Amino acid sequence: MSFEPKIVGILCNWCSYTGADLAGTSRTKYAPNIRVLRVMCSARVDPTFIFKALSEGADGVLICGCHPGDCHYVEGNYKAMRRFPLLKKMLADLGVEDQRVRLEWVSASEGQRFADVVNEMTEQVRKLGPSKIKPDLLADRRNRPAAAAAEVAHA
Amino acid sequence: MTRKISIDPITRLEGHGKIEIFLDDKGAVEETFFQIPELRGFERFCVGRPIEELPRIVTRICGVCPASHHMASAKAVDGCFGNEVAPVAHKLRDMYYNAHFIHSHIAHFYALAAPDFVCGPDSDPAMRNVLGVVAKVGLEIGGAVIASRAKAQNIQRLIGGASTQDIWCIPGGVAKGLSKEDLATISKWTDELYDFAQTSLKIFRDVVLANKTYVDIIVNGPYNLEVQNMGLVDENNAPNFYHGKVRVVDFKGKEICKYSPMEYMNHVAEHVEPWSYLKFPFLKQRGWKGFVEGIDSSIYMATPLSRLNVADRMATPKAQEAFEEMYKTVGGHPCKLLLASHWARLVEMVQNAETLQKYCKDPEITSDKFRVIPKQITGEGVGIVEAMRGTLTHHYTCDSNGICTSANLIVGTTNNMAPIHMVTKKIAKALIKPGTEPTQGILNMVEMGFRSFDPCFSCATHSLPGQMPLEIKIYKGGQPYREFKQYC
Amino acid sequence: MPKLQIAIYWGAACGGCDVAVLDTNEFILEVGKIADIRLWPVAADGKYSDVEKMKDKELDLTLFDGAVRTSENEHLARLLRQKSKLLVAFGSCAHLGGIPGLANLVPMQEIFERAYLKNASIEPGNTTVPKPESMVGPYKLTIPKFYDRVYKLDDIVDVDYYVPGCPPHFDQVKAVLGVIASGKLPAKGSVVGCTDRALCDECKREKTEKRVKKFFRPWQIVPDPNKCLLEQGVLCAGSATRGGCGVRCPNIGIPCRGCYGPPPNVVDQGAKLLSAVASIIDSKEPKEIDQILATLPDITGYAYRFGMPSGLLQRRHAP
Numbered sequence: 001m002s003f004e005p006k007i008v009g010i011l012c013n014w015c016s017y018t019g020a021d022l023a024g025t026s027r028t029k030y031a032p033n034i035r036v037l038r039v040m041c042s043a044r045v046d047p048t049f050i051f052k053a054l055s056e057g058a059d060g061v062l063i064c065g066c067h068p069g070d071c072h073y074v075e076g077n078y079k080a081m082r083r084f085p086l087l088k089k090m091l092a093d094l095g096v097e098d099q100r101v102r103l104e105w106v107s108a109s110e111g112q113r114f115a116d117v118v119n120e121m122t123e124q125v126r127k128l129g130p131s132k133i134k135p136d137l138l139a140d141r142r143n144r145p146a147a148a149a150a151e152v153a154h155a
Numbered sequence: 156m157t158r159k160i161s162i163d164p165i166t167r168l169e170g171h172g173k174i175e176i177f178l179d180d181k182g183a184v185e186e187t188f189f190q191i192p193e194l195r196g197f198e199r200f201c202v203g204r205p206i207e208e209l210p211r212i213v214t215r216i217c218g219v220c221p222a223s224h225h226m227a228s229a230k231a232v233d234g235c236f237g238n239e240v241a242p243v244a245h246k247l248r249d250m251y252y253n254a255h256f257i258h259s260h261i262a263h264f265y266a267l268a269a270p271d272f273v274c275g276p277d278s279d280p281a282m283r284n285v286l287g288v289v290a291k292v293g294l295e296i297g298g299a300v301i302a303s304r305a306k307a308q309n310i311q312r313l314i315g316g317a318s319t320q321d322i323w324c325i326p327g328g329v330a331k332g333l334s335k336e337d338l339a340t341i342s343k344w345t346d347e348l349y350d351f352a353q354t355s356l357k358i359f360r361d362v363v364l365a366n367k368t369y370v371d372i373i374v375n376g377p378y379n380l381e382v383q384n385m386g387l388v389d390e391n392n393a394p395n396f397y398h399g400k401v402r403v404v405d406f407k408g409k410e411i412c413k414y415s416p417m418e419y420m421n422h423v424a425e426h427v428e429p430w431s432y433l434k435f436p437f438l439k440q441r442g443w444k445g446f447v448e449g450i451d452s453s454i455y456m457a458t459p460l461s462r463l464n465v466a467d468r469m470a471t472p473k474a475q476e477a478f479e480e481m482y483k484t485v486g487g488h489p490c491k492l493l494l495a496s497h498w499a500r501l502v503e504m505v506q507n508a509e510t511l512q513k514y515c516k517d518p519e520i521t522s523d524k525f526r527v528i529p530k531q532i533t534g535e536g537v538g539i540v541e542a543m544r545g546t547l548t549h550h551y552t553c554d555s556n557g558i559c560t561s562a563n564l565i566v567g568t569t570n571n572m573a574p575i576h577m578v579t580k581k582i583a584k585a586l587i588k589p590g591t592e593p594t595q596g597i598l599n600m601v602e603m604g605f606r607s608f609d610p611c612f613s614c615a616t617h618s619l620p621g622q623m624p625l626e627i628k629i630y631k632g633g634q635p636y637r638e639f640k641q642y643c
Numbered sequence: 644m645p646k647l648q649i650a651i652y653w654g655a656a657c658g659g660c661d662v663a664v665l666d667t668n669e670f671i672l673e674v675g676k677i678a679d680i681r682l683w684p685v686a687a688d689g690k691y692s693d694v695e696k697m698k699d700k701e702l703d704l705t706l707f708d709g710a711v712r713t714s715e716n717e718h719l720a721r722l723l724r725q726k727s728k729l730l731v732a733f734g735s736c737a738h739l740g741g742i743p744g745l746a747n748l749v750p751m752q753e754i755f756e757r758a759y760l761k762n763a764s765i766e767p768g769n770t771t772v773p774k775p776e777s778m779v780g781p782y783k784l785t786i787p788k789f790y791d792r793v794y795k796l797d798d799i800v801d802v803d804y805y806v807p808g809c810p811p812h813f814d815q816v817k818a819v820l821g822v823i824a825s826g827k828l829p830a831k832g833s834v835v836g837c838t839d840r841a842l843c844d845e846c847k848r849e850k851t852e853k854r855v856k857k858f859f860r861p862w863q864i865v866p867d868p869n870k871c872l873l874e875q876g877v878l879c880a881g882s883a884t885r886g887g888c889g890v891r892c893p894n895i896g897i898p899c900r901g902c903y904g905p906p907p908n909v910v911d912q913g914a915k916l917l918s919a920v921a922s923i924i925d926s927k928e929p930k931e932i933d934q935i936l937a938t939l940p941d942i943t944g945y946a947y948r949f950g951m952p953s954g955l956l957q958r959r960h961a962p
Contacts, residue, residue: 136958316897
């Protein structure tokens with residue numbers, strides 16, 4: 001049985017969530033590995049969300065927003081556009097592979113595109129294998145003799 | 156027969172150390188090892204940081220002498236920017252740094268060193284601390300110690316904005332200048348600090364030199380080493396703590412070498428042993444010969460005593476008087492008696508105060524031209540200053556974007572690791588005799604050896620160990636015999 | 644009224660926090676009147692074995708500064724937790740991991756290689772590295788084993804309060820000791836000795852609108868002393884940093900680097916600073932955005948200068 005990546009999707013309410021809905025109503029098949037969260041705008045996506053998702057076991061994170069110029073709130077997606085390159089740089093410094101976190105513009109009519117992106121990303125992440133972040137952090141907690149002893153004592 | 160005995164923790168020393176003493180079958184000391192069990196990694200995690208950030212990162216190597224790292228770092232960064240620095244900035248930095256020396260020397264002398272002499276080397280450990288000192292010399296002096304330390308720190312704050320964890324030096328100079336109002340305040344304090352430096356010398360004369368037992372320990376005890384001396388000097392071969400060339404002189408007074416910072420790698424190398432995280436610097440051109448004394452030894456020490464040993468004179472007049480008095484008393488220049496380092500510290504304090512007085516009278520010191528915008532990144536710099544505990548070297552390289560590509564640090568106390576290791580063995584051999592039980596007092600007398608170096612193992616290991624866990628294991632005939640532990 | 648029993652202990656520390664307590668000068672003598680300092684390596688004679696002999700919760704208060712790097716640090720953290728009613732994480736290292744936490748960005752092997760094999764002044768031809776156990780002739784020598792990464796105090800034990808700063812400002816130290824002495828304790832887990840706002844609230848520089856076309860390194864411009872540093876393109880972490888330090892750095896024209904940790908309710912200081920910095924970039928063109936970001940090197944080092952272990956990812960996770 002091959003590894004099934006857990007991908008967290010953060011989609012903006014106006015364009016990309018509607019686009020994803022369209023994929024659904026059109027019965028377009030796409031990988032079930034994505035778990036979707038809806039936010040009002042891609043500007044709402046705080047880098048903290050990506051870090052939290054990764055630290056809690058997500059193998060990948062997909063952020064979707066409206067195409068530049070089409071943001072329901074006029075300029076929100078530009079904020080996402082500016083944050084993302086810095087976030088990628090930071091993730092690289094922290095040893096997170098490039099393909100695990102992705103930003104895509106998806107319009108309300110791009111149901112097929114959404115499905116294509118999800119399928120492509122799922123395969124890329126599958127090839128990378130499970131993210132080591134959560135297992136690393138758990139191992140950090142348990143790999144010290146004193147810590148292990150304390151856990152045994154409290155068990 | 157094995158017994159474990161716990162002893163008082165060492166409180167007048169900074170860092171983590173472990174001493175192993177091996178006894179032969181008769182109970183005489185056969186071998187000792189002074190081990191340092193910690194490391195931090197500044198030399199690695201500074202890589203990748205913008206080079207101008209390093210002066211504010213390396214201060215966290217040590218919270219007792221952050222200014223030393225800040226200055227050495229600033230000078231290494233200066234080098235990376237082609238040494239383009241506003242001249243007034245150098246004066247301000249020197250002034251700030253001399254103020255730092257004063258409060259650090261005050262703290263070391265009164266809190267760390269004095270208890271051994273004022274209370275006595277084998278006195279009750281519970282009182283053998285700064286409170287015991289104050290009890291003996293009086294509350295007025297105790298109050299003056301606190302007040303003087305505060306004045307020197309406040310001088311730093313007025314000049315450079317902070318006194319712990321310095322924030323002030325930048326490429327091209329410093330971030331702020333000195334106002335006339337602040338200068339007036341500093342002038343007054345400076346004169347008071349000069350008086351306090353002279354008072355401290357008087358206390359040393361009255362309490363230590365007037366006591367025959369102490370003088371005997373200083374002159375005739377096992378606290379001496381025939382190794383070479385290192386210190387920073389100006390063009391007159393007088394000590395300069397902020398800027399100059401490094402001079403190395405053997406224990407008979409002959410100059411071995413004198414080098415400018417960029418040449419340090421031709422003269423100093425670091426030897427590694429598997430049993431200590433701390434490296435052992437030595438004179439590179441002589442090669443590593445082991446932990447041996449002698450005129451050909453490649454071991455050197457870098458302490459207040461060695462700074463005065465390599466100097467032909469002091470840089471200021473009253474300090475020169477104190478210098479002459481000291482060497483006349485200890486039997487000549489240079490001097491091998493390690494405990495004289497405590498005296499040397501006080502002589503330095505006089506020069507620190509006189510230097511401050513000189514700057515207070517310098518009309519340029521309140522100039523607003525305290526920084527320039529550097530025009531080029533040249534990519535490499537070596538900054539050498541004297542930390543209170545010895546010659547401190549920071550060597551950086553950076554890329555064309557000013558991002559650090561390497562950092563090499565040889566820190567004050569690191570220079571002294573081999574001498575500390577050697578003198579510990581010497582003292583242990585002299586004091587732990589076959590048939591005697593090593594006691595609390597004897598242990599303290601072993602400590603007095605490394606304490607004279609005012610070691611800072613936080614610095615030396617570029618690590619942040621904090622406490623002074625100390626473990627002493629005594630082995631007899633290869634078997635564990637006795638163990639002293641504190642904080643372990 | 645019985646005297647308070649207190650301990651001040653340092654883990655993987657530089658000593659600056661202990662110096663900050665000493666910097667309260669005469670106040671320390673006041674503390675001496677109301678408290679017995681049972682353990683404080685830098686200034687008092689408390690025996691380690693005394694701590695072991697103490698009853699549980701015999702200490703009213705322990706101030707623990709420094710990060711946790713070795714098994715010894717961990718052992719003392721657990722011991723002091725057991726023996727103390729209140730355990731305070733004192734200073735950036737105990738609170739967030741501190742500057743030592745930057746080591747979490749590099750693999751431990753590289754630290755060793757750089758220190759013992761590759762550095763410029765290492766004895767030519769050296770291949771020796773320190774080992775936990777080694778033999779020199781007939782003598783066996785040991786040194787402690789290190790953890791592969793840095794931990795903050797509450798990764799190891801339950802912490803009652805946090806006092807931020809590198810070091811905590813000495814006025815704040817007085818305030819904290821005063822609060823504890825008064826008995827009117829804040830809610831457990833509070834961050835004390837600071838304000839509950841971002842540093843910008845205390846900073847007297849003029850703040851208008853932030854639109855940045857280029858970032859400047861601190862040496863590239865002489866900033867206007869009256870205007871917000873970030874608005875002038877100098878990266879300052881103040882907006883993602885808790886106040887309470889007296890604005891000591893921006894007051895002399897040096898940008899904040901975040902030593903007081905995140906403002907209230909912020910989980911990841913580095914993520915917040917990233918977000919804030921990106922938001923003020925004045926461009927909508929991807930190429931221009933990249934050019935502007937190129938003037939900002941080492942975002943990770945800026946964002947997590949004092950708190951890598953406290954970020955959600957805590958460290959580098961490279962293969």
